[in-house]
Amino acid sequence: xxxKVMDAFNKASNDYDKYRKQAIPNMEIYYNTVVKLTQEYxxxxxxxxxxxxxxxxxxxxxxxxxxxxTLVDMSTKMLDIAREKFKTTDFKYIEANYIxxxxxxxxxxxxxxxxxxxxxxxxxxxxxKRIHDILNHGGVFINADQVNGETDYTxxxxxxxxxxxxxxxxIPEKExxxxxxxxxxxxPAKLSDTINWYKQIGYRNVDVYYKYYRYxxxxxxx
Numbered sequence: 001x002x003x004k005v006m007d008a009f010n011k012a013s014n015d016y017d018k019y020r021k022q023a024i025p026n027m028e029i030y031y032n033t034v035v036k037l038t039q040e041y042x043x044x045x046x047x048x049x050x051x052x053x054x055x056x057x058x059x060x061x062x063x064x065x066x067x068x069x070t071l072v073d074m075s076t077k078m079l080d081i082a083r084e085k086f087k088t089t090d091f092k093y094i095e096a097n098y099i100x101x102x103x104x105x106x107x108x109x110x111x112x113x114x115x116x117x118x119x120x121x122x123x124x125x126x127x128x129k130r131i132h133d134i135l136n137h138g139g140v141f142i143n144a145d146q147v148n149g150e151t152d153y154t155x156x157x158x159x160x161x162x163x164x165x166x167x168x169x170x171i172p173e174k175e176x177x178x179x180x181x182x183x184x185x186x187x188p189a190k191l192s193d194t195i196n197w198y199k200q201i202g203y204r205n206v207d208v209y210y211k212y213y214r215y216x217x218x219x220x221x222x
Contacts, residue, residue, distance in 0.1 A: 026215075031055065033217045034111055034113065038142070045107045046067050046111065048072065050072065050098065050114070051073050052082070070093070070105075074095065099126070103134045108136050112145065114146065118185060135222040136222070139221065144216070148188045148190050149190075
Protein backbone atom coordinates (compact mmCIF):
# COMPACT_ATOMS: atom_id res chain seq x y z
CA UNK A 1 0.00 0.00 0.00
CA UNK A 2 2.90 2.37 0.73
CA UNK A 3 4.05 2.13 -2.90
CA LYS A 4 0.54 2.83 -4.20
CA VAL A 5 0.24 5.95 -2.06
CA MET A 6 3.71 7.20 -3.05
CA ASP A 7 3.02 6.54 -6.73
CA ALA A 8 -0.33 8.35 -6.57
CA PHE A 9 1.21 11.47 -5.06
CA ASN A 10 4.25 11.46 -7.30
CA LYS A 11 1.89 11.45 -10.29
CA ALA A 12 -0.25 14.22 -8.81
CA SER A 13 2.67 16.45 -7.78
CA ASN A 14 2.66 18.88 -10.72
CA ASP A 15 -0.99 19.91 -10.31
CA TYR A 16 -1.32 19.24 -6.57
CA ASP A 17 -1.27 22.89 -5.43
CA LYS A 18 -3.34 24.07 -8.39
CA TYR A 19 -6.42 22.02 -7.47
CA ARG A 20 -6.04 21.80 -3.69
CA LYS A 21 -8.80 24.28 -2.83
CA GLN A 22 -11.18 22.37 -5.08
CA ALA A 23 -10.36 19.15 -3.24
CA ILE A 24 -10.78 20.43 0.33
CA PRO A 25 -13.87 22.27 1.60
CA ASN A 26 -13.10 25.48 3.53
CA MET A 27 -9.40 24.95 2.93
CA GLU A 28 -8.25 28.33 4.23
CA ILE A 29 -10.13 27.96 7.53
CA TYR A 30 -8.99 24.35 7.80
CA TYR A 31 -5.26 25.04 7.39
CA ASN A 32 -5.28 28.33 9.28
CA THR A 33 -6.82 26.58 12.27
CA VAL A 34 -3.56 24.61 12.50
CA VAL A 35 -1.48 27.77 12.25
CA LYS A 36 -3.50 29.58 14.93
CA LEU A 37 -2.87 26.73 17.35
CA THR A 38 0.88 27.46 17.08
CA GLN A 39 0.67 31.21 17.74
CA GLU A 40 1.71 31.05 21.40
CA TYR A 41 5.04 29.43 20.50
CA UNK A 42 7.98 31.76 19.88
CA UNK A 43 10.26 30.57 17.10
CA UNK A 44 9.28 26.93 17.61
CA UNK A 45 11.21 24.05 16.12
CA UNK A 46 8.65 22.61 13.66
CA UNK A 47 8.29 19.18 12.06
CA UNK A 48 5.80 18.76 9.20
CA UNK A 49 4.93 15.10 8.62
CA UNK A 50 3.69 14.27 5.13
CA UNK A 51 4.51 17.82 4.11
CA UNK A 52 4.03 17.22 0.39
CA UNK A 53 4.58 20.39 -1.62
CA UNK A 54 4.63 22.49 1.54
CA UNK A 55 1.19 24.08 1.52
CA UNK A 56 0.88 24.01 5.32
CA UNK A 57 4.61 24.64 5.73
CA UNK A 58 4.28 27.92 3.86
CA UNK A 59 1.58 29.16 6.23
CA UNK A 60 3.62 28.12 9.25
CA UNK A 61 6.67 29.90 7.86
CA UNK A 62 4.64 33.09 7.46
CA UNK A 63 3.60 32.83 11.11
CA UNK A 64 7.08 31.83 12.33
CA UNK A 65 9.59 33.29 9.84
CA UNK A 66 12.61 32.58 12.07
CA UNK A 67 11.70 29.01 12.96
CA UNK A 68 13.66 25.87 12.21
CA UNK A 69 11.35 23.80 9.97
CA THR A 70 11.78 20.22 8.77
CA LEU A 71 9.61 18.71 6.02
CA VAL A 72 9.13 14.95 5.80
CA ASP A 73 7.55 13.11 2.87
CA MET A 74 8.17 9.87 1.00
CA SER A 75 7.32 11.44 -2.39
CA THR A 76 10.46 12.72 -4.11
CA LYS A 77 8.51 14.81 -6.59
CA MET A 78 6.40 16.47 -3.89
CA LEU A 79 9.50 17.45 -1.91
CA ASP A 80 11.22 18.70 -5.07
CA ILE A 81 8.36 21.17 -5.53
CA ALA A 82 8.67 22.21 -1.88
CA ARG A 83 12.43 22.71 -2.26
CA GLU A 84 11.84 25.01 -5.22
CA LYS A 85 9.10 26.86 -3.36
CA PHE A 86 11.36 27.46 -0.34
CA LYS A 87 14.72 27.77 -2.13
CA THR A 88 15.60 30.96 -0.24
CA THR A 89 15.18 29.27 3.16
CA ASP A 90 17.33 26.81 5.07
CA PHE A 91 14.54 24.29 5.70
CA LYS A 92 15.51 20.67 6.23
CA TYR A 93 14.06 17.90 4.06
CA ILE A 94 13.71 14.22 4.91
CA GLU A 95 12.61 11.88 2.14
CA ALA A 96 11.28 8.93 4.11
CA ASN A 97 8.28 7.04 5.42
CA TYR A 98 7.75 8.77 8.77
CA ILE A 99 6.45 5.52 10.28
CA UNK A 100 9.87 3.93 9.81
CA UNK A 101 12.23 6.91 10.09
CA UNK A 102 14.31 7.18 13.26
CA UNK A 103 14.01 10.81 14.37
CA UNK A 104 16.96 11.87 16.50
CA UNK A 105 15.79 15.39 17.36
CA UNK A 106 12.95 16.84 19.41
CA UNK A 107 10.44 19.47 18.33
CA UNK A 108 8.15 22.10 19.83
CA UNK A 109 5.46 21.82 17.17
CA UNK A 110 4.69 18.72 15.10
CA UNK A 111 2.01 19.02 12.43
CA UNK A 112 0.50 16.84 9.75
CA UNK A 113 -2.12 17.58 7.13
CA UNK A 114 -4.13 15.03 5.17
CA UNK A 115 -1.50 12.33 5.41
CA UNK A 116 -1.97 10.05 8.41
CA UNK A 117 -5.32 8.74 7.14
CA UNK A 118 -3.34 6.61 4.67
CA UNK A 119 -2.09 4.47 7.58
CA UNK A 120 -3.78 1.50 9.23
CA UNK A 121 -5.25 2.14 12.67
CA UNK A 122 -2.39 0.21 14.26
CA UNK A 123 0.12 2.39 12.42
CA UNK A 124 -1.72 5.56 13.43
CA UNK A 125 -1.56 4.62 17.10
CA UNK A 126 2.14 3.77 16.80
CA UNK A 127 2.85 7.07 15.04
CA UNK A 128 0.97 9.12 17.66
CA LYS A 129 3.11 7.45 20.35
CA ARG A 130 6.34 8.14 18.44
CA ILE A 131 5.31 11.77 17.93
CA HIS A 132 4.69 12.12 21.67
CA ASP A 133 8.19 10.76 22.30
CA ILE A 134 9.89 13.37 20.09
CA LEU A 135 7.92 16.37 21.36
CA ASN A 136 9.58 18.71 23.80
CA HIS A 137 7.69 19.13 27.07
CA GLY A 138 5.04 21.76 26.47
CA GLY A 139 5.11 21.00 22.75
CA VAL A 140 2.03 20.31 20.65
CA PHE A 141 1.00 17.84 17.98
CA ILE A 142 -1.63 19.17 15.57
CA ASN A 143 -3.22 16.92 12.97
CA ALA A 144 -5.50 18.17 10.19
CA ASP A 145 -6.90 15.05 8.65
CA GLN A 146 -9.95 12.98 7.75
CA VAL A 147 -12.09 10.62 9.83
CA ASN A 148 -14.68 7.96 9.18
CA GLY A 149 -18.22 8.50 10.34
CA GLU A 150 -19.03 7.13 13.79
CA THR A 151 -21.81 5.02 12.28
CA ASP A 152 -22.61 3.58 8.86
CA TYR A 153 -25.23 6.30 8.52
CA THR A 154 -22.84 9.19 9.17
CA UNK A 155 -20.14 7.64 6.99
CA UNK A 156 -22.64 7.52 4.14
CA UNK A 157 -23.37 11.23 4.75
CA UNK A 158 -19.64 11.96 4.56
CA UNK A 159 -19.32 10.10 1.25
CA UNK A 160 -22.28 11.98 -0.22
CA UNK A 161 -20.80 15.30 0.92
CA UNK A 162 -17.41 14.42 -0.58
CA UNK A 163 -18.95 13.62 -3.94
CA UNK A 164 -21.38 16.55 -3.91
CA UNK A 165 -18.58 19.01 -3.19
CA UNK A 166 -16.27 17.55 -5.84
CA UNK A 167 -19.02 17.44 -8.48
CA UNK A 168 -19.60 21.19 -8.08
CA UNK A 169 -15.95 22.15 -8.60
CA UNK A 170 -14.91 23.84 -11.83
CA ILE A 171 -11.97 21.58 -12.60
CA PRO A 172 -11.31 19.11 -15.43
CA GLU A 173 -13.07 15.76 -15.17
CA LYS A 174 -9.65 14.14 -15.41
CA GLU A 175 -8.66 15.79 -12.12
CA UNK A 176 -11.90 14.72 -10.46
CA UNK A 177 -11.18 11.15 -11.53
CA UNK A 178 -7.68 11.35 -10.06
CA UNK A 179 -9.05 12.63 -6.75
CA UNK A 180 -11.62 9.84 -6.61
CA UNK A 181 -8.93 7.27 -7.31
CA UNK A 182 -6.69 8.66 -4.56
CA UNK A 183 -9.57 8.45 -2.10
CA UNK A 184 -9.72 4.68 -2.59
CA UNK A 185 -6.35 4.57 -0.78
CA UNK A 186 -7.73 6.34 2.32
CA UNK A 187 -8.10 4.50 5.63
CA PRO A 188 -9.45 7.07 8.11
CA ALA A 189 -10.14 6.14 11.72
CA LYS A 190 -13.18 7.20 13.72
CA LEU A 191 -12.83 10.47 15.58
CA SER A 192 -13.75 8.83 18.89
CA ASP A 193 -10.93 6.30 18.45
CA THR A 194 -8.46 9.05 17.58
CA ILE A 195 -9.31 11.05 20.70
CA ASN A 196 -9.02 7.93 22.86
CA TRP A 197 -5.60 7.09 21.40
CA TYR A 198 -4.30 10.58 22.16
CA LYS A 199 -5.48 10.36 25.76
CA GLN A 200 -4.17 6.82 26.28
CA ILE A 201 -0.72 7.88 25.05
CA GLY A 202 -0.67 10.79 27.47
CA TYR A 203 -1.35 13.92 25.44
CA ARG A 204 -2.81 16.76 27.53
CA ASN A 205 -5.59 19.21 26.64
CA VAL A 206 -6.76 17.03 23.76
CA ASP A 207 -9.50 18.73 21.78
CA VAL A 208 -10.99 19.09 18.31
CA TYR A 209 -10.70 22.66 17.02
CA TYR A 210 -12.34 22.25 13.64
CA LYS A 211 -14.68 19.75 12.05
CA TYR A 212 -16.62 19.77 8.78
CA TYR A 213 -18.03 16.37 7.90
CA ARG A 214 -14.92 14.15 7.70
CA TYR A 215 -12.37 16.96 7.86
CA UNK A 216 -11.07 17.79 11.33
CA UNK A 217 -8.22 19.37 13.29
CA UNK A 218 -7.17 17.81 16.57
CA UNK A 219 -4.39 18.89 18.93
CA UNK A 220 -2.75 17.55 22.06
CA UNK A 221 0.14 18.80 24.19
CA UNK A 222 2.96 16.98 25.93
